[in-house]
Amino acid sequence: MPAQFVTSLTKDNAHEDGIWSVAWSSKNALVTGSLDNTVKVWDTESGELKGSLTGHQLGVNSVDTNADGTWAVSTSLDSQIRIWDLEQLKQHKIIDAGAVQAWTAKFSPDSKHIATGSSSGNVNQYSVETGEKVQSFEGRGKFSMCVAYSPNGEYIACGTEASSDSATVLLFDVATGKLRSTFKGHAMTVRSIAFSDDSKKLVTGSDDKRIMIHDAVHGDTIRTLSGHSAWVLSVAVSNDGIHVASG
Amino acid sequence: MQALLYQSYNSGSDDLRFLARSLDRSEQDIDHLLYSDEEIPHEDSQQIENGEFLSDSFFHMEDVFYSNQWHLSGELGDMEQRVLDRHQGLVEKIDENEQVWKSDDLRFLTKSLNGAEPEDQDISHLLYSDEATPYEDSQQIGSDSFLGDSFFHMEDVFYSDQWYSSGELGNKEQRVPYHQQYLAEEFLNIGYSEPGSDDGLDQESDDPLEFSDFSAAIPSSDSIMPVEVSFSTTSPPVPSPFMEMTRQSREWVLQGLETLVFQILYDLSMGRAPSIDLCCRSKADALVYDEEVGVIRRKPDHAPGTFTRTYRYGNNSASSLHSIVRIIDLIHDNVYKGSISTKRDLFYREVTLFGSQTVIDKAVEDIACTLRVPRSCLNVVAGTRSVVFGSIRLTLKVPGNRNMAGSEDTKPGKTGDGDDSIDKAFTQSEYNMLMAVPSSMDDILRIEIHPQTKFILVIEKEATMNHLISLGICASHGPCILLTSKGYPDMVARQLLKLFSDMIQTGVYAMHLPTEDRGKSASTTIRSQASLNIPILALVDCDPHGIEIFLTYKCGAVLSAYDNANLAVPRLQCIGQIPDDWNSFLRGRDFSQDQGLLLRSSSHVEVQFQDSLSPLTTRERTKLVKLLKRHPFIQRHKGWKRQISKMLMLNRKSELQSLCMEESTTIEEGLQKEKHALVQYLERKLEDCSLWIS
Numbered sequence: 001m002p003a004q005f006v007t008s009l010t011k012d013n014a015h016e017d018g019i020w021s022v023a024w025s026s027k028n029a030l031v032t033g034s035l036d037n038t039v040k041v042w043d044t045e046s047g048e049l050k051g052s053l054t055g056h057q058l059g060v061n062s063v064d065t066n067a068d069g070t071w072a073v074s075t076s077l078d079s080q081i082r083i084w085d086l087e088q089l090k091q092h093k094i095i096d097a098g099a100v101q102a103w104t105a106k107f108s109p110d111s112k113h114i115a116t117g118s119s120s121g122n123v124n125q126y127s128v129e130t131g132e133k134v135q136s137f138e139g140r141g142k143f144s145m146c147v148a149y150s151p152n153g154e155y156i157a158c159g160t161e162a163s164s165d166s167a168t169v170l171l172f173d174v175a176t177g178k179l180r181s182t183f184k185g186h187a188m189t190v191r192s193i194a195f196s197d198d199s200k201k202l203v204t205g206s207d208d209k210r211i212m213i214h215d216a217v218h219g220d221t222i223r224t225l226s227g228h229s230a231w232v233l234s235v236a237v238s239n240d241g242i243h244v245a246s247g
Numbered sequence: 248m249q250a251l252l253y254q255s256y257n258s259g260s261d262d263l264r265f266l267a268r269s270l271d272r273s274e275q276d277i278d279h280l281l282y283s284d285e286e287i288p289h290e291d292s293q294q295i296e297n298g299e300f301l302s303d304s305f306f307h308m309e310d311v312f313y314s315n316q317w318h319l320s321g322e323l324g325d326m327e328q329r330v331l332d333r334h335q336g337l338v339e340k341i342d343e344n345e346q347v348w349k350s351d352d353l354r355f356l357t358k359s360l361n362g363a364e365p366e367d368q369d370i371s372h373l374l375y376s377d378e379a380t381p382y383e384d385s386q387q388i389g390s391d392s393f394l395g396d397s398f399f400h401m402e403d404v405f406y407s408d409q410w411y412s413s414g415e416l417g418n419k420e421q422r423v424p425y426h427q428q429y430l431a432e433e434f435l436n437i438g439y440s441e442p443g444s445d446d447g448l449d450q451e452s453d454d455p456l457e458f459s460d461f462s463a464a465i466p467s468s469d470s471i472m473p474v475e476v477s478f479s480t481t482s483p484p485v486p487s488p489f490m491e492m493t494r495q496s497r498e499w500v501l502q503g504l505e506t507l508v509f510q511i512l513y514d515l516s517m518g519r520a521p522s523i524d525l526c527c528r529s530k531a532d533a534l535v536y537d538e539e540v541g542v543i544r545r546k547p548d549h550a551p552g553t554f555t556r557t558y559r560y561g562n563n564s565a566s567s568l569h570s571i572v573r574i575i576d577l578i579h580d581n582v583y584k585g586s587i588s589t590k591r592d593l594f595y596r597e598v599t600l601f602g603s604q605t606v607i608d609k610a611v612e613d614i615a616c617t618l619r620v621p622r623s624c625l626n627v628v629a630g631t632r633s634v635v636f637g638s639i640r641l642t643l644k645v646p647g648n649r650n651m652a653g654s655e656d657t658k659p660g661k662t663g664d665g666d667d668s669i670d671k672a673f674t675q676s677e678y679n680m681l682m683a684v685p686s687s688m689d690d691i692l693r694i695e696i697h698p699q700t701k702f703i704l705v706i707e708k709e710a711t712m713n714h715l716i717s718l719g720i721c722a723s724h725g726p727c728i729l730l731t732s733k734g735y736p737d738m739v740a741r742q743l744l745k746l747f748s749d750m751i752q753t754g755v756y757a758m759h760l761p762t763e764d765r766g767k768s769a770s771t772t773i774r775s776q777a778s779l780n781i782p783i784l785a786l787v788d789c790d791p792h793g794i795e796i797f798l799t800y801k802c803g804a805v806l807s808a809y810d811n812a813n814l815a816v817p818r819l820q821c822i823g824q825i826p827d828d829w830n831s832f833l834r835g836r837d838f839s840q841d842q843g844l845l846l847r848s849s850s851h852v853e854v855q856f857q858d859s860l861s862p863l864t865t866r867e868r869t870k871l872v873k874l875l876k877r878h879p880f881i882q883r884h885k886g887w888k889r890q891i892s893k894m895l896m897l898n899r900k901s902e903l904q905s906l907c908m909e910e911s912t913t914i915e916e917g918l919q920k921e922k923h924a925l926v927q928y929l930e931r932k933l934e935d936c937s938l939w940i941s
Contacts (some may be wrong), residue, residue, distance in 0.1 A: 020896060035892050058875050059892045077895050078872050119865050161862050161898065
């Protein structure tokens with residue numbers, strides 16, 4: 001029997017404009033990014049606003065926190081990446097990636113790098129300390145809409161915009177920078193991607209209303225799940241590796 | 248200048264050697280005259296031979312002006328003759344007792360260069376542009392000191408309005424000391440349009456009673472430089488924060504063009520590489536967003552030379568000085584003869600020189616901006632592609648039967664049958680007739696909008712418009728007017744829309760358009776009691792181009808900022824297509840009963856629609872980001888910001904064509920045929936005003 005989920009906390013008018021991404025932080029904080037150009041940090045116990053981080057010139061389209069909850073990274077529509085210090089609640093660094101070259105950003109598990117997707121299809125990896133581009137993984141030329149690190153830090157996966165008949169999911173090896181495998185199952189744009197905790201499985205959700213589970217190690221697809229009636233915009237895997245949530 | 252020196256010297260040279268001959272009788276200290284900046288070894292001047300002096304001196308410059316590559320004088324060739332004719336005509340009108348400034352001043356100049364008068368130091372004062380000379384010197388030179396004055400001050404004199412105005416003062420100039428020229432009353436009558444004057448174009452001054460001031464200051468036919476400047480009687484004129492464009496007479500335009508060319512000759516006489524400064528329409532800091540009205544405008548030139556680009560001889564860019572001068576020549580020709588040509592036509596006159604059409608486009612607009620006139624005053628039109636349909640009646644002039652010149656034409660032999668010829672030659676359209684909008688607003692004699700028109704719809708694509716017409720939108724949804732410009736709007740479409748907007752605002756639904764030929768007296772209007780409540784709506788695709796087209800109609804384009812007062816329609820509202828419309832399709836079947844739905848969607852329409860949502864290209868994304876970051880209108884309107892951000896987030900765009908797909912299955916099932924998707928969409932949008940975005 002599925003457990004009942006109850007809304008534990010609702011915050012109205014948290015942002016002045018639409019909220020487009022949220023990320024949990026391990027220190028009981030919630031980071032939200034919104035169209036009103038701000039990133040806000042909330043305390044999850046009380047629901048109070050801990051701090052509001054401004055500086056982006058356009059709407060924020062993705063936020064992510066690192067493993068210990070000390071940093072947060074956000075990207076905005078003009079491809080500016082900003083790294084924030086969550087403890088002091090101020091900006092740590094700005095990385096300007098070029099006009100349309102940074103879409104979503106994710107921390108690497110060791111918190112040293114940030115990976116972003118770009119409209120040219122490459123996945124770029126930036127260093128957190130220096131803000132320089134460290135590595136670039138060559139994509140297939142299609143907009144890489146979502147990026148994920150595997151928890152063991154070995155792989156980066158990205159899901160791409162659809163070409164005429166299918167959309168691909170690319171899996172790169174971080175150490176060598178090479179493309180490891182390609183998954184072609186989805187018919188339409190892959191909007192979100194997540195690894196399981198043991199880094200063996202990769203879950204992807206797409207506009208074609210399907211969720212697919214792939215085997216990251218061997219490079220083939222395990223299952224396809226259906227049931228959504230519209231675009232799947234995000235997926236996440238629970239820590240025990242048993243459940244997948246999607247929306 | 249050249250032409251008038253011909254008068255003095257009767258030399259038949261076709262290039263600038265005349266200047267050499269005029270100087271050849273002078274001694275070697277003439278080199279001081281020409282080399283104000285350079286050190287010239289004295290022995291060069293000893294080698295002076297008859298007529299060769301100037302060519303020697305120019306050999307010291309980087310460029311050889313007299314070589315065969317210098318076409319400039321050739322390009323000016325025909326223009327000289329016309330300038331000559333024109334000034335002939337002007338001279339005849341002036342009282343014989345008064346001195347005509349131009350020929351006399353230049354005669355003076357050449358006379359003094361002959362060494363006939365012992366005024367060497369004054370000559371050097373004349374020609375040294377870098378020396379500051381006290382004002383009193385000018386009094387000593389003589390009453391015809393106009394040109395002396397000009398050459399005193401720095402070359403900024405050339406650019407500033409002082410130059411224009413002092414030129415136009417003409418015969419009055421001697422009687423008025425230089426520094427008082429601004430305030431002279433005669434000055435105001437002769438052509439200088441003060442910033443802030445009521446030119447009838449500002450929306451604030453739209454007084455319904457004086458309807459004939461509605462479109463522009465109309466030149467009257469009696470004075471020589473006939474431009475009326477009307478000051479508002481209630482308050483003193485306030486300098487406008489924007490550059491104002493007014494229609495000017497033919498004379499004014501010709502004068503301005505000639506002045507641009509004189510600049511070159513001036514440079515040459517100073518021994519410098521000639522250059523022309525034209526307004527640069529693309530400098531970002533020249534633009535300012537008018538908050539109240541919501542229109543992008545251009546700042547006025549406070550100091551001479553602001554926001555201009557200099558075209559120098561020798562700069563090998565795409566638009567070289569040669570092209571500019573040739574274009575000025577061609578435009579001068581057209582305005583002089585009163586013939587109208589298209590931009591394409593101008594291009595074909597001299598294809599090898601111009602190279603590409605964009606050179607002409609840019610140059611014509613830059614010249615119009617520099618002279619502060621709308622492009623139509625230069626007698627240049629663009630081929631039009633706009634089409635209008637619906638409850639509107641236009642009376643157009645028959646092309647080819649145009650009156651050749653205005654009533655102030657000075658060409659001898661022209662019969663003065665100005666007024667009758669217009670009435671004989673026109674075409675009248677009827678309601679609900681698909682009409683091509685003419686290439687110039689001057690061709691429209693009369694406009695009549697049906698007073699019961701429900702709305703005016705501006706459509707991006709012609710295909711959509713044809714679809715709507717074939718679906719009978721005008722019959723089923725009330726009398727309406729449809730206008731399309733098949734993409735980015737051309738000037739006439741924008742002017743027409745602006746005219747509609749002004750007519751609606753003032754409650755006029757039929758009017759004659761005042762034109763140069765007919766003057767103010769012939770305009771008649773029919774008006775209703777209150778202002779007509781006709782919304783002006785735009786139907787564009789949901790993609791970056793659509794949004795830009797909407798913004799061009801609404802706030803004006805960046806490159807036409809100098810003329811946006813006449814072109815932008817702030818009342819325009821957008822009824823579609825916006826990303827919020829996608830919500831109904833993206834929600835899935837369970838929510839099909841939702842009120843947010845815009846059509847009763849059958850499933851395959853939904854699927855088709857989803858398929859038609861295509862991804863954005865990188866260029867389109869860049870354009871959207873640019874719009875979000877920099878466009879002043881978008882920055883101030885949250886609704887639009889949200890829509891554009893949504894488009895970026897989902898990385899999708901859609902076109903109106905997606906609503907035009909046929910539903911064939913419903914007929915087979917025997918159900919009553921549902922209304923076409925596009926019609927449904929339009930209906931829903933028209934009913935609910937809150938769905939419109941302005």
